[in-house]
Amino acid sequence: MSERPQYASNRLGSAGREAILTSNALLSGGSIIAPAVAAATNFAQAAALCIVFSLVTYITVAICSFVPRRIVYTVRIILYTLVASLVYVPVSILMENIMPASYAALGIYAPLLITNSMITLKTELKFYRLKRGYMLELAALYVLGYDIALMLFGIVREIITNGGLLGVSFIPLPIPTASTVFGGFILLAVMSALFRWIVGLLSKREQKT
Amino acid sequence: MSTFLSAVLASLSAIVLENVIFTTAFGTSTLIELSKKRGQILIFGLFITEFSILSSIISYLFEGIMLKSEITARFMPSIYILSLGTVYIFTLLAIWFLSKSFFKKVKKYVHLSAFNCAVLSALFLGTINSSTLGQRIALAAQIGIGFAFAAYILSINYAKLNSDEIPRAFRGFPIYILYIGIVSMVIFAVSR
Numbered sequence: 001m002s003e004r005p006q007y008a009s010n011r012l013g014s015a016g017r018e019a020i021l022t023s024n025a026l027l028s029g030g031s032i033i034a035p036a037v038a039a040a041t042n043f044a045q046a047a048a049l050c051i052v053f054s055l056v057t058y059i060t061v062a063i064c065s066f067v068p069r070r071i072v073y074t075v076r077i078i079l080y081t082l083v084a085s086l087v088y089v090p091v092s093i094l095m096e097n098i099m100p101a102s103y104a105a106l107g108i109y110a111p112l113l114i115t116n117s118m119i120t121l122k123t124e125l126k127f128y129r130l131k132r133g134y135m136l137e138l139a140a141l142y143v144l145g146y147d148i149a150l151m152l153f154g155i156v157r158e159i160i161t162n163g164g165l166l167g168v169s170f171i172p173l174p175i176p177t178a179s180t181v182f183g184g185f186i187l188l189a190v191m192s193a194l195f196r197w198i199v200g201l202l203s204k205r206e207q208k209t
Numbered sequence: 210m211s212t213f214l215s216a217v218l219a220s221l222s223a224i225v226l227e228n229v230i231f232t233t234a235f236g237t238s239t240l241i242e243l244s245k246k247r248g249q250i251l252i253f254g255l256f257i258t259e260f261s262i263l264s265s266i267i268s269y270l271f272e273g274i275m276l277k278s279e280i281t282a283r284f285m286p287s288i289y290i291l292s293l294g295t296v297y298i299f300t301l302l303a304i305w306f307l308s309k310s311f312f313k314k315v316k317k318y319v320h321l322s323a324f325n326c327a328v329l330s331a332l333f334l335g336t337i338n339s340s341t342l343g344q345r346i347a348l349a350a351q352i353g354i355g356f357a358f359a360a361y362i363l364s365i366n367y368a369k370l371n372s373d374e375i376p377r378a379f380r381g382f383p384i385y386i387l388y389i390g391i392v393s394m395v396i397f398a399v400s401r
Contacts, residue, residue, distance in 0.1 A: 028382070029382065031238050031242070032238060033237040033238045033241075033386070034233070034235050034236070034237055034238065034326045037237065038233060073320075074297065074298060074301060074320075075298075077297075077320050077324060078290065078291075078293075078294035078297065078298075081290045081293075081294075081324050082287060082290045082291065082294070084290075085284075085286040085287040085289070085290045086284075086287060088286055089283050089284065092283065093283075108330060108333045108334070108337065111286050111329075111333065112235070112326045112329055112330060112333070114286055114290070114329075115324045115325055115326060115329050117238055117242075120320065120321075120324045120325075121242075121321075180397060181231070181232060181233065181393055181397075182231075182390050182391075182393035182394035182397050183390075184390075185237075185386050185387070185389050185390025185393055186387060186390040186391070186394070188386055188390075189379070189383045189384070189386040189387035189390060190383075190387075192382060192383040192386065193376075193378040193379045193383040194378070196378045196383065197377075197378040200377075200378070
């Protein structure tokens with residue numbers, strides 16, 4: 001009787017590991033880069049980006065899982081992005097009310113999330129090949145993995161750019177160019193390499209034990 | 210002649226100094242994804258240019274109606290997607306009629322050139338800047354050709370970027386993004 005919850009827990013554990021660590025959409029695969037590099041320049045903007053991304057992506061993936069597979073792919077991909085563009089409408093109204101300044105600072109990087117690769121690629125290559133219940137859990141974990149990485153990226157970038165976080169300074173030598181596009185690219189490259197190194201180290205340790 | 214040369218130089222400078230990848234990061238994920246299909250990288254540039262230009266023209270035709278009220282203006286992204294979708298379907302049909310073998314070769318990844326940040330940014334920027342049709346076509350062409358240029362810059366050092374001398378943690382995505390970051394920094398310095 002207790003084998004089923006145990007199996008479900010193991011399955012979710014390995015799914016979480018894949019979504020957050022080995023296939024992280026920002027730090028491992030780099031599949032959604034532009035908003036992070038150009039708009040996640042501090043904690044508040046990274047948080048605003050996370051909310052828009054999570055709502056638009058997850059709701060779209062859930063709704064589009066009902067699109068019949070017999071419809072040709074050419075039409076399916078248009079439907080996915082069309083649904084995302086419609087989901088974006090209430091999300092944008094919500095953001096204008098809860099985080100107006102940070103949302104405005106995102107500029108066109110927020111609406112551009114309607115064509116993010118989790119909607120245009122991951123759905124077809126991974127999510128919609130799975131049973132809906134598990135797919136929804138896995139999609140949530142993928143979104144969460146991206147959010148965690150993006151928040152971490154935004155926090156580190158704010159610390160490097162301003163020498164502190166949320167107005168509290170604690171580093172004597174800030175590097176303001178970290179907030180530029182090239183600064184974002186370089187920081188993302190370094191964080192991604194570091195992340196991969198840590199994940200590799202963890203895997204090696206697990207294999208030994 | 211000097212006017213023609215000035216126009217060519219201005220276009221080149223726009224493609225390099227206002228490059229879509231190196232100055233705005235639009236389409237970087239697509240560029241990295243496409244870098245795996247090295248042989249077709251310039252074809253992608255052409256597709257992106259075509260999708261940007263044609264969908265800019267279509268969405269421009271609907272903009273007058275959509276921007277009349279605040280409510281309909283919110284649905285402008287859906288018009289962009291429908292414009293892109295129309296061009297995407299017609300492009301696939303045109304390729305299929307022209308060459309079945311080429312269609313087989315590209316059908317699996319043409320959508321990557323249509324539904325990405327770079328193409329969509331051309332449509333958004335046209336609306337935000339209230340550009341004329343001519344300006345939109347020029348911007349769309351600049352974004353598409355700029356993407357192809359960035360793809361070329363990445364492909365030049367493809368072998369070195371995939372060399373065994375690259376530390377293991379940096380192999381693949383991190384080294385590509387670091388390289389793009391360094392080129393972006395050079396362009397930032399030159400354009401100041």
